[in-house]
Amino acid sequence: MKHALKITLILLGMFFITQLIGLAVINAYTSTTQTITHTNGTIENIQVEKQIPYGLDPPADTTPETTLVSIVIAILLAVLIMFMLMRFKAEIFLRIWFFSVVALAIGISLNAVFMSWQHGALIALAISVPLAYLKVYQRHMLVHNATELLVYPGIAVIFVPLLNIWTSVVLLVLISIYDMYAVWHAGFMQKMAHYQIKQLKVFSGFFVPYLGAKQKAKIANLSSKEKATKKIKVNLAILGGGDVVFPLILAGVVLQHLGLFQALTISVGATIALAALFWKSQKGKFYPAMPFISAGCLAALALVYVL
Template identity: 35%
Template sequence: MKHTYTITLLLFSLFITAHLIGLGVINSYLNVTPEGVEWKSLPSIAGVEVERPDVAPQYSIWYILFAVLFGTVLILFIIKFKTMMLWKIWFTLAVTLCLFIAFAAFVRPSFAFSLALVLGLIKVFKPNIYVHNLTEIFVYGGLAAIFVPILDVMYAFILLLLLSVYDMYAVWKSKHMVSMAQFQTKSGIFAGLLIPYSKTGISVKTTSKTAAKQTAKSVKTAVLGGGDIGFPLIFSGTVLAASGFVNAFIVSLFAGLALMCLLLLSQKDKFYPAMPFLTAGCVAGFLVTLLI
């Protein structure tokens, strides 16, 4: 088993919470009319509209894959040349935008932006585990509200398949996904859930800080990458648009159960591509919705 039962249940609970909130965010931007589904516009920032990509579903998967590859190349560039400020600026902008879209589903846009900006800055420049995970359970709802409207169930499924293949290659073959995860964890700016172990499970390296000494503390943590939360949520969001909240949550629940199975069956200190398991869970959940 990769983590303790407590950590495993906590990761599962936060995954489901992020999906519940995310589905609520997506639903708030959705209008179901007799003529079909209509999507509300995203909120504007200082009068400037935030627009979704204007692409058809059959092309949107390539748009999203290109964005994933571009982000990967950028992170690898940052790792190689140690341009941490670029990483912080990019991450702050992305997090603030997604949080703004998520919060604006529930509160006035002006307050949503202020709250998103404050939390985004704290998350990056004054990180702590509570703000980090609080923002993580909201940020993917904002991301999904951008991309779900340009997909449908079939193309979202194809996207999951392609991402599963990429994830397996990136973890088992090229291993650059492992390098990126380690870099983000060490930098303290991680796209995904971070759960520190209890005192009995903490691995600490400490040196005292005096006039000539520095203090560094490394705490053992369990992580779940942001893509492993966000992409299954996008698939669930397309199910929400097609057949309602209950069916979408069933898909998310099965994805969460697939994640739990992976965590229970995997071994400590080994890296596994989660997307193939999450995709299988999404498909199983979707098939269940067809039977009820």
């Protein structure tokens, strides 16, 4: 196992909790059908649409296939822009970029709670902006991980209405191929994570710093004065944001097309696959999580159709 059991369980817990929160948020934005009985006795079924705030409601005149192509192109462009900005050390712009995305995503998630309130979207944004500021500019570990629980549901809810099950599956496969290339062949995923953590001071994903047995023993032998001045290298357990949001997108699409139990099956399958990866991973090695998570999602999806 690459990380200590407690740290592994923390990462798995945050992953699964995000999936559950995401399904709740997606369900809150899912359109519903209401039955109205008129005074003359006629019954009418009307569709009640739930709009995503901040001008991020998905376009109606698009197909799942078009959306799939658009997402793939957008990801490739985002990676290219990210590396260009890294090369030119544009940390200020990147932090503003991260801040904007985080604030809007958290606002969308919180609006699921305040949706029925007057000016609910503004209330959600008033809460999300300070949280995004603390996350991006103050770099507090607890705030970072707590807000991550809300970031990915807010992102997923934008894409779920635009996809169907088969395009979501294709997206998982393509992302898995990209992840394997980026980690095992090119190695730029590690460079991007290192840059975000060390230079940008912002990381898109969960991260848990912890001390290993050797570091704890070293600290125990230090004097009080040395503890205050000496720098100790800590271990870092991370889980990228893409590893969280893409299985959530599939689970959200399954929720809208098949139902809650089927969607939960996808989330459980993804969590089990991630747990297996953590269990088999070795210290000092880097692994692309998406191929394993996607395998768990697809196995769960097959089980859903069999049952």
